[in-house]
Amino acid sequence: MDPPVARPLTDVGLNRNVRIERLDGPHQDCARLLDLGFTPGEEISVTQWAPLGDPLVVRVRGALLALRKREAAWILVE
Amino acid sequence: MSTDTARSTPSPSKDHVVCLVGMPNSGKTTLMNALTGGNFKTANYAGVTVSLLRGRSKPEYGTPRNIVDLPGVHSSVAPSPEEELAVEVIEGRHSKVKPDAFILVVDATQLERHLKFGGLVGRQGKPTVIALTMVDLLDRTGQSVNALKLSNALGIPVIPVDPRTGRGVKELFASLDGLSGMLWMGNALSEVSSEPVVAFKQVQDLLRRSGAVTRTAQPDSLTSRIDRFVLHRYLGFPVFFLVLISLFAAIFWLAQPFMDMIDGAFTFAASSVTSLAPESVLVRFLGDGVIAGVGAVAVFFPQIMILFFLMTLLEDSGYLARGATLVDRPLSYLGLHGRSFVPMLSGFACAIPAVFAARAIPARRERLLTIWILPLMSCSARLPVYALLLAAVLSGAAWQAGIALAAIYISSLLIGSLVAGVTARIFMKHRQPSLLAMELPAYRVPRWWPILRMTWARGSAYLKRAGVPIMIVSAVLWIISNFGYVPGAPIAATPMDQSFASELGQKIEPVLRPMGADWRVGVGLISAFAAREVFVSSLAIVFGVDTDDEQTQQEGLLKQMRTATFADTGQKIFTPASIIGLIVFFFFSLQCFSTVAVVRKEMNSWKLAGLQLLFYTGLGYTLAVVTVQSLRALGVA
Numbered sequence: 001m002d003p004p005v006a007r008p009l010t011d012v013g014l015n016r017n018v019r020i021e022r023l024d025g026p027h028q029d030c031a032r033l034l035d036l037g038f039t040p041g042e043e044i045s046v047t048q049w050a051p052l053g054d055p056l057v058v059r060v061r062g063a064l065l066a067l068r069k070r071e072a073a074w075i076l077v078e
Numbered sequence: 079m080s081t082d083t084a085r086s087t088p089s090p091s092k093d094h095v096v097c098l099v100g101m102p103n104s105g106k107t108t109l110m111n112a113l114t115g116g117n118f119k120t121a122n123y124a125g126v127t128v129s130l131l132r133g134r135s136k137p138e139y140g141t142p143r144n145i146v147d148l149p150g151v152h153s154s155v156a157p158s159p160e161e162e163l164a165v166e167v168i169e170g171r172h173s174k175v176k177p178d179a180f181i182l183v184v185d186a187t188q189l190e191r192h193l194k195f196g197g198l199v200g201r202q203g204k205p206t207v208i209a210l211t212m213v214d215l216l217d218r219t220g221q222s223v224n225a226l227k228l229s230n231a232l233g234i235p236v237i238p239v240d241p242r243t244g245r246g247v248k249e250l251f252a253s254l255d256g257l258s259g260m261l262w263m264g265n266a267l268s269e270v271s272s273e274p275v276v277a278f279k280q281v282q283d284l285l286r287r288s289g290a291v292t293r294t295a296q297p298d299s300l301t302s303r304i305d306r307f308v309l310h311r312y313l314g315f316p317v318f319f320l321v322l323i324s325l326f327a328a329i330f331w332l333a334q335p336f337m338d339m340i341d342g343a344f345t346f347a348a349s350s351v352t353s354l355a356p357e358s359v360l361v362r363f364l365g366d367g368v369i370a371g372v373g374a375v376a377v378f379f380p381q382i383m384i385l386f387f388l389m390t391l392l393e394d395s396g397y398l399a400r401g402a403t404l405v406d407r408p409l410s411y412l413g414l415h416g417r418s419f420v421p422m423l424s425g426f427a428c429a430i431p432a433v434f435a436a437r438a439i440p441a442r443r444e445r446l447l448t449i450w451i452l453p454l455m456s457c458s459a460r461l462p463v464y465a466l467l468l469a470a471v472l473s474g475a476a477w478q479a480g481i482a483l484a485a486i487y488i489s490s491l492l493i494g495s496l497v498a499g500v501t502a503r504i505f506m507k508h509r510q511p512s513l514l515a516m517e518l519p520a521y522r523v524p525r526w527w528p529i530l531r532m533t534w535a536r537g538s539a540y541l542k543r544a545g546v547p548i549m550i551v552s553a554v555l556w557i558i559s560n561f562g563y564v565p566g567a568p569i570a571a572t573p574m575d576q577s578f579a580s581e582l583g584q585k586i587e588p589v590l591r592p593m594g595a596d597w598r599v600g601v602g603l604i605s606a607f608a609a610r611e612v613f614v615s616s617l618a619i620v621f622g623v624d625t626d627d628e629q630t631q632q633e634g635l636l637k638q639m640r641t642a643t644f645a646d647t648g649q650k651i652f653t654p655a656s657i658i659g660l661i662v663f664f665f666f667s668l669q670c671f672s673t674v675a676v677v678r679k680e681m682n683s684w685k686l687a688g689l690q691l692l693f694y695t696g697l698g699y700t701l702a703v704v705t706v707q708s709l710r711a712l713g714v715a
Binding site: 026028029031032033034035036037039040042047048050051052053054055057059061062063064065066067068071 | 152153154155156187188189190191194219274275278279295297301302305306309310311312314315399402403404406407408410416510513514515516517518519
């Protein structure tokens, strides 16, 4: 069986628990995302989209973090 | 005005200092409030524009200790100036604040993230206790945390506290007393890696082994429900605007009676001094210069306190971060940050607290850009000026002036946005926008006492940092408006029309003519650098308005303005064209030395402050000239 293809967090429906596969973006920004708790293997979910379609609110390790779309797109999930 | 260490013992480095450390929104500052009984002050250290809170613990918690509340650290990767300072202190690299022990504040609903940060603290090998906060929120997330098991697994005392009620605070201090005497032994936190992926794994394993946490966390249902409403696709913005409108209403209407009271008190004090003491230069300096000068600025204090109070309230309840989320898209398009809306909003009261409020923006580039456009926000010191000028140009009903004023306010926001967008695209395009990654804290019912305490800390910091430049500027401007060269004596007290200011005004008259102003208006413009609304009172002085009779200063001044003419040509000075020119000038010009001084201090350099002064004042002048000349070309006098 083929492994599921990784897709950006921005493509995931609301309140669906997904597992982070890897981060793919500017080094410094990804380092900060890792530090904030977005580590591979961790389960996260998108809880809300702001009315203007950006940013989105992501639940990670019990915290709610607002991420811009471009930032969320660096988070690739299974 | 006292210094920040006046009440506590000497230099911080000689003292035993307990540092409160933790991530933002962990309840650190509320704990600070509980530990010190509200007895803390903001402290600034040379070269750093970041304020720390310093205080002394209440005697009922045992031997009083010096406590420093460090800024919350979200992440030590690409840190904000606040985070950088906190990390520097924690790692013992700061020259003034040397921690002897730590109180690590840990949010019970986010143990993984907070304990992972705790690794940084644990690695320092200093006595540490953990204050476990937000325990009351565990009901909402359906968890329970066993502090004893957690403490055993970590090898560090873990004390559940509720700083809002004071529960557990005494025990927290007692456990600190027990530690500081003995040699600090290794603990599980000190073994947490500095590499995040490894660190999170270690913390997760540790929590699993400890058995301290029952059940996995469920989303906080109350917070999700409120968020579904305030971030709702259609309701989100109406709610946000309602909050903004209430804020404006409070700042302008609620503050009005207090402002009138302060204005009355200062006018009374100034006139008592000048009428009771024998007439002399010193008495007039004291009365009209110092007291009236301080009064001109002190009238804004109620507005600023109300602003600080409401901002703290919004921040504490958790709504501020949601507001920032709503507007992040348009603001980040302009190169700003979601949180920029707070300083921009504050700028409509006064640019000085707005500059302080910009500290809430974690990213340097966005903070710089926000401070850059703050002078364009229509501050309330412009209001009396606009009121006078609009009354002079619109003879019609009050509603016309109301509409014109609303248009001025909205334009100031739009033009500020335009300037931000242009600056970001042209001068800052080499700088990447910073990460948003903004935490939305759980909603909580605000507690009044900590909010009032924080409001006071912010208000007194404002007085301390802005009060001195304001006093100096108003004293200098009074001196140049009341002294001049007199044949025989080099410098003497003179009436205003022979003062240095009028000399300066006459020197710059050729520059002022294109915008339709004479030297007397020039004197008004120069004196307005103390505070914009001083324009009105100095115009009244140079145009010789007699306020002894029944009419108010503004009515008397308006009468004078209708008949005032240029000395040489005999043409009217205040025509629709020249008045609109003045409005344009006040709209753009950075006529406020206090703002310049505060920006200089905040950025620790003259670069931005000087650039703002030159750019905005130059822009104001140029556009005023263009406006006046094109209106005249179009046939408007």
